[in-house]
Amino acid sequence: MALPYLLITLHCYISPYKSHRCIRALKTVQAEHAPSQHYTWGRNCSSAVMPRITSHYTIFPRDKDPRWEGVEMERFADEADVVIVGGGPAGLSAAIRLKQLAKEQEKELRVCLVEKASQIGAHTLSGACLEPSALNELFPDWKERGAPLNTPVTEDLFSILTEKYRIPVPMLPGLPMNNHGNYIVRLGHFVHWLGEQAEELGVEIYPGYAAAEVLFHEDGSVKGIATNDVGIAKDGSPKDVFERGMELHAKVTLFGEGCHGHLAKQLYRQFNLRENCEPQTYAIGLKELWVIDEKKWRPGRVEHSVGWPLNRNTYGGSFLYHLNEGEPLVALGFVVGLDYTNPYLSPFREFQRWKHHPFVAKTLEGGDRIAYGARALNEGGYQCLPKVTFPGGMLIGCSPGFMNVPKIKGTHTAMKSGMLAAEAIFPKVTAEDPASETAGLHIPEYEDNLKKSWIWKELYAVRNIRPSFHNYFGLYGGMIYTGVFYWILRGKEPWTLKHAGLDSAQLKPAKECTPIEYPKPDGKLSFDLLSSVALSGTNHEGDQPPHLTLKDDSIPVANNLAIYDGPEQRFCPAGVYEYVPLETGEGMRLQINAQNCVHCKTCDIKDPSQNINWVVPEGSGGPAYNGL
Numbered sequence: 256m257a258l259p260y261l262l263i264t265l266h267c268y269i270s271p272y273k274s275h276r277c278i279r280a281l282k283t284v285q286a287e288h289a290p291s292q293h294y295t296w297g298r299n300c301s302s303a304v305m306p307r308i309t310s311h312y313t314i315f316p317r318d319k320d321p322r323w324e325g326v327e328m329e330r331f332a333d334e335a336d337v338v339i340v341g342g343g344p345a346g347l348s349a350a351i352r353l354k355q356l357a358k359e360q361e362k363e364l365r366v367c368l369v370e371k372a373s374q375i376g377a378h379t380l381s382g383a384c385l386e387p388s389a390l391n392e393l394f395p396d397w398k399e400r401g402a403p404l405n406t407p408v409t410e411d412l413f414s415i416l417t418e419k420y421r422i423p424v425p426m427l428p429g430l431p432m433n434n435h436g437n438y439i440v441r442l443g444h445f446v447h448w449l450g451e452q453a454e455e456l457g458v459e460i461y462p463g464y465a466a467a468e469v470l471f472h473e474d475g476s477v478k479g480i481a482t483n484d485v486g487i488a489k490d491g492s493p494k495d496v497f498e499r500g501m502e503l504h505a506k507v508t509l510f511g512e513g514c515h516g517h518l519a520k521q522l523y524r525q526f527n528l529r530e531n532c533e534p535q536t537y538a539i540g541l542k543e544l545w546v547i548d549e550k551k552w553r554p555g556r557v558e559h560s561v562g563w564p565l566n567r568n569t570y571g572g573s574f575l576y577h578l579n580e581g582e583p584l585v586a587l588g589f590v591v592g593l594d595y596t597n598p599y600l601s602p603f604r605e606f607q608r609w610k611h612h613p614f615v616a617k618t619l620e621g622g623d624r625i626a627y628g629a630r631a632l633n634e635g636g637y638q639c640l641p642k643v644t645f646p647g648g649m650l651i652g653c654s655p656g657f658m659n660v661p662k663i664k665g666t667h668t669a670m671k672s673g674m675l676a677a678e679a680i681f682p683k684v685t686a687e688d689p690a691s692e693t694a695g696l697h698i699p700e701y702e703d704n705l706k707k708s709w710i711w712k713e714l715y716a717v718r719n720i721r722p723s724f725h726n727y728f729g730l731y732g733g734m735i736y737t738g739v740f741y742w743i744l745r746g747k748e749p750w751t752l753k754h755a756g757l758d759s760a761q762l763k764p765a766k767e768c769t770p771i772e773y774p775k776p777d778g779k780l781s782f783d784l785l786s787s788v789a790l791s792g793t794n795h796e797g798d799q800p801p802h803l804t805l806k807d808d809s810i811p812v813a814n815n816l817a818i819y820d821g822p823e824q825r826f827c828p829a830g831v832y833e834y835v836p837l838e839t840g841e842g843m844r845l846q847i848n849a850q851n852c853v854h855c856k857t858c859d860i861k862d863p864s865q866n867i868n869w870v871v872p873e874g875s876g877g878p879a880y881n882g883l
Contacts, residue, residue, distance in 0.1 A: 308808045308847060310491035311800040313870055322492040330481060331501045335367040335459075336684045338479050338505035340466040340518060342370030343379060344442075344666050345652025346511035347449040347458075348393055349673030354456035356681045364685065366458045367503055369482060371465035371854075373875035375450035376443035378854060380542060380628045380883040382574050382588060382663060383442040384408065384434055384557060388709070389670035394452070403448055406439040406579040409555030414614065416562040421614040430742060431661035431717055434557050439576045439586070441882030442666065465871035469518050469525075470502060476695030477647025479504040480518070485873050489798050506684045506696045509676055511652040511669075514631045515856040517870050519654045526645040534757045535635045535656055536721075538571070539857045541606045541828055542588035542629070542883055543787075547622035554579035559663075564608045567729035569595045570721075571602075573609055574663065575618065585618065586883075590663070592634060592724075593758040593861050597768045598822040603629075604773040607781035611774075619780055627790040628883045629828035630855045633658045633665070635754060637718035644702050647695020651676050659713055661720045661737070668710050675704045716746030722754045762863045765820035784830045785851075792879030793829065793853050795872050801849035802872040803831060803858060810866040811845040819863055821845075826861050829853045853878045 309315070317323040337353060339346045350366050357364040372378040385404065390397055397404070411434050415422040426433055454460055467483035479502060486497035510519050514537065523529050558575040565571045570592030578584040589606035610619060633639075633656030640657075643650040651672045658665030679701035683689050691697055705711055723736035740748050755761060776782045795802075805811065815821055816834055823832040829851040834843045854877045859869040 307490070308845060309801065309805045310489065311802065311804045311870060312487075312491065313868070314804050314806065315491060320491065326493050326497065328499060330499045333367075333501065333503055335365045335503060335505045337364070337366045337507050337509065337680060338503045339366065339368040339509045339511060340480055341511035341513060341516070341652070341654075342368055342372070342375045342450060342460065342462065343446060343511055343513055343652060343669065344449065345654075345669040345673040346370075346509065347375075347446065347453050347673070348389065348670040349509055349511065349651060349677045350453045350458040351393060351449065351456060352674045352677035353681060354453070354458055356677065357685075358456065360685075362685045364681075367505070368453070368458055368460045369464045369466050369480070369503065370460065370462045371871055371874055372462055372877060373879065374447070374462050375460065376445075376447035376882075377462075377879050378877055379443040379446045380540075380630045380878075380880055381442040381666065382540075382542070382576065382586065383440050383445075383666060384574075384576060384664065385438045385440045385442070385445065386662070386664055386667040387436075387438060389667045389674065393670065393674060400452065401448070403444045404438040404440055406555055406577075408434040408437045408439060408557050410553065410557065411435075412556065412558045414558070414560040414562075416560050416612055416614065418563050419613060421560075427742060429745070430737075431659065431720070432559060432663075439555070439557065439578055441578070441580070441586070443880050444882040463875035464500075465874040466512075466518060467500060467871050469521055470504070472647070472694035474693050475646065476693035476697070477508050477522075477645065478695060479508055483871055483874055487799055489800060491800050494798075506689070507680050507698065508648040508695075509673070510648060510650050510654050511673065512654050514633050514653045514656075515860055515869075516654045517859075517868075519650060522645065522648070522650070523641060526642070528641040528643075528645065528650075530642070532641050533635060533638045533754050535633060535639045536754050537593045537758055537857075537860050538590050538632045538634050539593060539602050539826070539828065539855065540588055540590045540630055540632050541603060542586065542627070543624050544626035544883065545585050545587065545619055545622045545624050547583050547585055547618060548620075549583040551618050552583035552585070553577045560614075561730055561734075563612065564605050565591070565730075567731060569597075569600070570724050570730070570733075571605075573615075575615065585622075587615075587619075590632065593631070593826075593857065594755050594761045596761050596763045597771065598762050598765050598819040598863075599768055599770045599825065601771070601773065601825040603784055603787070603828045604825075607776055608773060610780045616780055624782065624790065626881065626883055627787040628878055628880050629853055629857075631857050631860055634660045634721055636660055636721060637714040638722070638751060638754060640714070642702065643705065644697065644699050646691075646693035646697040649676050649680075649698065649701050657710055657714065659717060661717045661741075668713070671708065671710050672705065675708060675710075676701050679704055717741065718746070719748065719750075719752045722752040725755050758860055759863055759865050762819055762822060762861075764818050784828075788829045788851050788853070791829070791853050792881075793851060793877055794879070795850045795852065795876035797850055799873050801847050802870050803847050803849055803852065804868045804870055806866050806868060810864045812843055814864045814866075815862070816843060816845075823858055823862060823867070826857055828855060828857065832858065
């Protein structure tokens with residue numbers, strides 16, 4: 256390999272303006288001669304030999320890697336009537352409703368659900384203030400069944416924060432933020448309870464198995480999914496303990512992966528599901544649990560705020576919920592819209608700074624932080640809903656994006672979407688001769704039912720609130736719009752506003768922005784990133800290919816660092832990405848600490864180069880949330 260490498264290096268040195276060609280040529284040489292090595296370039300086209308950043312088979316196919324020759328690749332296959340990907344509120348509600356219908360009509364129905372977390376609820380994170388409408392429909396007797404809804408909302412506070420002061424905003428009846436009749440919950444515990452109800456009804460639940468691949472029939476319809484392979488080394492080679500994943504085939508497969516699911520991304524392209532909607536827009540939500548002084552504890556109180564520390568042109572806000580869980584516990588968090596423009600902004604550090612506001616600090620002082628986590632949220636709403644049915648499958652829950660953004664609630668809509676999907680599926684999969692033009696059943700009735708349901712009415716009414724933020728006055732213009740057009744007209748204005756576009760395209764070059772000087776954490780109210788990640792319980796098998804894959808390993812330094820000053824090291828809430836000096840001392844390289852990943856998908860969404868592709872790691876890896 257030395258001769259071709261030296262020739263290409265010499266050519267690059269002589270013709271630095273052709274460095275992108277040099278990189279491609281080096282990759283070709285690398286692929287042909289040394290599959291375990293990769294050449295990474297610094298800013299000045301200097302090179303150094305180092306372990307390849309990306310070694311995942313989705314980027315480097317195994318059939319071109321001699322290390323995989325002779326490895327047994329056959330997968331065991333199993334058949335079910337319905338396969339569900341994702342053990343969240345949507346997936347479990349769909350599974351439960353299917354089995355309820357089967358029991359009512361005395362039909363045999365096999366429903367299998369796979370979940371990448373080690374146990375149901377371990378990857379679940381939300382505020383969460385639950386609107387019980389869908390739960391009332393699914394289990395009218397949920398109180399008798401012991402559902403963990405222990406904290407009815409008793410008080411609503413909404414504030415605009417300045418750096419030192421709080422401006423109270425009246426919570427008028429009918430506004431989306433009014434929480435009368437709702438419950439403050441630990442959503443992971445609620446999801447775990449849903450899992451128990453599903454198992455009692457006969458749903459087969461397989462935690463610790465990540466759905467890694469969509470399978471297709473010859474006619475192009477979805478056939479099912481394949482779970483992830485295990486026993487692959489970090490360099491992409493097979494270990495002695497390598498074991499192929501298994502295939503689950505079904506008449507219909509439901510995809511409830513949550514926000515920005517990695518299989519849903521493939522389905523969008525495969526079936527052109529986003530042809531008639533706007534690009535999805537997102538936010539990142541960060542959350543902590545604290546045990547506080549009992550004298551400051553107000554079970555049932557819900558507090559929301561907007562304003563400081565964000566400027567008026569950065570969408571976001573906070574929540575602080577007082578739980579009634581047998582100890583003085585509060586759940587607090589911060590949400591930042593991922594359409595922000597300053598690459599120096601760090602959502603995590605904005606969250607830590609917010610806790611020092613006098614109105615917030617008085618609740619937390621003397622308390623102990625016991626948990627931390629983060630996740631991305633769909634914020635596009637009505638305008639960004641894709642087509643949700645296709646031959647052989649459906650999208651449910653936060654995967655297509657049924658979150659009501661002004662309410663900051665998506666659990667009730669996710670559950671209802673799963674129930675509607677189940678009700679559309681059941682008569683088709685139990686029919687003796689299901690009518691379908693494709694091998695995988697196509698059931699457009701699900702989408703029809705959605706449009707007739709309260710989900711559609713609810714999302715349509717609030718469709719303009721989030722995009723109304725994009726005006727000269729930013730936050731304040733959006734609040735005025737909400738007050739005038741939502742509260743008075745109840746969302747019946749005859750127009751529909753557009754979003755700004757892809758979040759990844761909103762960042763400005765670093766030279767056009769002012770760096771943000773964040774205060775150092777004090778270890779009492781605010782904390783550093785790594786100690787926070789430690790509280791998430793996140794862990795991955797260290798010797799596996801990084802599941803944060805790069806389509807091109809040269810892009811981070813050449814584009815993200817050079818133009819945007821490496822924003823991934825700030826927008827990631829888990830310290831996964833960092834730029835470190837090359838061993839030669841000339842230039843920088845990107846280091847990916849994949850073991851830290853909390854599966855929030857923010858990197859996949861906000862990367863300005865759209866070069867990061869989040870794929871599932873080995874099953875059971877990731878955070879271990881306890882009721883977040």
